[in-house]
Amino acid sequence: MDLGIDRQALVPVVQQIVTAVAQWIRNNQVSPGTRLPSVRQLALDNLLSQSNVIEAFERMVAQGVLAHRQGAGFVVAQPPVTTECQWYEGAELTWGAFADNPLGELKLGCGWLPDAWHESDDISYAIREVTRTDTAGLFNYSTPLGLPALREQLLRRLTRIHIATRVDCILTTAGASHAQDLLIRVLLKAGDSVVVETPGYGNLYRQLAFHGVQLLEVPRTPGGPDIAALEALLQHHRPKCLFVHSLYHNPTGSSLCRAVAERLLELARRENFLIIEEDVFGDLQHPSCTRLAALPHEGRVIYVASFSKTLSSALRVGYLCASATLVTQLASLKTLTGLGTSRFAEAVVGTLLANGTYRKWVQRLRKRLSMEMAATLQVLEDEEWEVFAVPAGGMFLWARPGAADHSRLQACARRLGVLLSPGALFNPTGEYSEWLRINVAYAADQRALALLRAMGPARSTSTVLKTTGL
Structure with missing residues (x-):
């Protein structure tokens, strides 16, 4: 061997x-x-x-x-007897996404960076610095709103991206999903309706459904939510909130354009609903990107972000920005349900922000992802895959093979050891879709390339596998 x-x-x-x-x-x-x-x-x-x-x-x-x-x-070994999902999905569907991966399958559609991309030395340094200078962070709870030093750094970050706010309007959370859960509990009740994008973030769909909230679907376009579809929907419904992913949308990779953003704010004022803007990939931003929270919005936009996707999901540090009144309510619920967030994790992130390490890391990451995005788009073009949008940055592509059938795609992925995130997982009803989410950080792997090429027009799967040596 x-x-x-x-x-x-x-x-x-x-x-x-x-x-x-x-x-x-x-x-x-x-x-x-x-x-x-x-x-x-x-x-x-x-x-x-x-x-x-x-x-x-x-x-x-x-x-x-x-x-x-x-x-x-x-x-x-004899494999254990388990009920296994045929398809893999990141945070959106199963606990299996977070389990060990002993056979080393390639998670081509997952929602995070490969382990090999992370630079652990910087985090190790920050951990040593925190343990040396802030022993309270090792033993004490954080404050209800979050560690003051971190919130000061977040205020500086928000100012740089033109989001006008105050430090008492910032609440730290255990990631973006925690922020969404707090908002759902405080703002909504069973029977309320909200607008969600489709395709969109599957975990959000399930959080809302768990609380008995009705989901009103609006198609995502390359420039944001379909405005015509939203206006038609608003003629018959009065939603409490609209959930939108402005930059590098999950799963399509598309970003909100200025005209759509301005119209969304007009509709929010006219129809009296709040907009919850998720920006977990915003640190990978391109200069031309538009954020709703950076536009005049009269307090109608709640901004949610996180360091899980860019820095470390293990630290579980996120935050939201809203009115001081709402932040006070959310902080009370945060304390009631979990006694706050990790002071230690927040101190580590605050240190990385304060010493400039995080900014430099994101610059390197943005450049590397840009190169992988261009290379993956070229392969998809060569093999005649259909791409939903050409992202300005980020890590996701939303694509489907031009000719191959569903069963052939499954069989080839299984043979190559590639785990996929199919379109059904990004739909509130689980409706079948030919589209796939592709994480470009994994697409240079030979198994991914073999799969993309095997699904090209008039390709023989066995020929591609022999050619690539897999």
């Missing part, structure tokens, strides 16, 4: 062994109980130390991929 170990790679050798063996099991559809080559032989064939191979195998035993049998060495 040739593991293809690259000793110049940043990935540790043990992890390379785990990934290579898992891929061999998957690609060859190896049956449970099959015996692997001996540790000694595998080490000899790949010029590895036996201790590295043993550590990798033991790690795979802990993950449930391998089992150790006395006298027989390591064998492929």
Whole structure:
């Protein structure tokens, strides 16, 4: 078994062994109980130390991929009996998105950056700095509105992007989903109606449905919500809120244009509803982007953002900006339901903002994503995929193959070990769709490229797989 170990790679050798063996099991559809080559032989064939191979195998035993049998060495384990979703989706549908991935499938449609893209040294430095200078952050609750030092930094950030506010109008949360949940609980009750975009963020749909809120769907266009459809809907309904994703919309990657933004604000004033603007990808902004909260809105826009997508989802730091009165209500609920947010996590993010590390990181990230976006768009064009919009930035593309059928796409993805996020997961009713969300940060992987090319016109899947060596 040739593991293809690259000793110049940043990935540790043990992890390379785990990934290579898992891929061999998957690609060859190896049956449970099959015996692997001996540790000694595998080490000899790949010029590895036996201790590295043993550590990798033991790690795979802990993950449930391998089992150790006395006298027989390591064998492929019997998979546990579980009910498994055929399709993968990021935060929108299943807990499985957050589980370990022992077979190393490529999460082409997930909603976050690859682990290898993150720069842990900067976060490690910030953690050391916080533990050295702010011991209270290790032991105490945060304040109801959030750590004052972080909120001061957030005020500076909002000022730079032309959002006029005050520090007492900023509330920290455990990510954007937490902010949305607080807003739903305070602003809405069962039977109320709200406007949501479709396709859109599936977790929001489920949060609203959990509280008995009626969803009024408006199609997303490349420039934002379909204004004609919204105006028609407003003739028969009186929604309390409109939820909109202005920049690098999830899942389409499109951004709000100025004309649509201004019309949305006009309608909000005329029909007396609030707009909840999510901006979790806003730090990847392009100069031409438009935010509703940066326009005159007479207090009708509530701004929600987060550091989970750009910095670290493990820190769980987000925030919202609203009127001081509403922020006070939300802070009371935040304290009641969770005794506040993590002072330590907020101190780490505040340190990264204050020393300029986060700004520099985002600049590098924006440049890298831009390169991956251009490369992925070129592949999709070459293979005649249909693309919903050409994003100005961000990490998502919304696309569908021009010729391939649904079953062929599923079969090819399964064979390659690629996990997809299909269009049905971004619809409130789960209606079937040929569209897929593609995260360009994963699209340069050979398995992703093989899938995109295999779905091109008059392509033979087996030919593409042979050509790419998969």
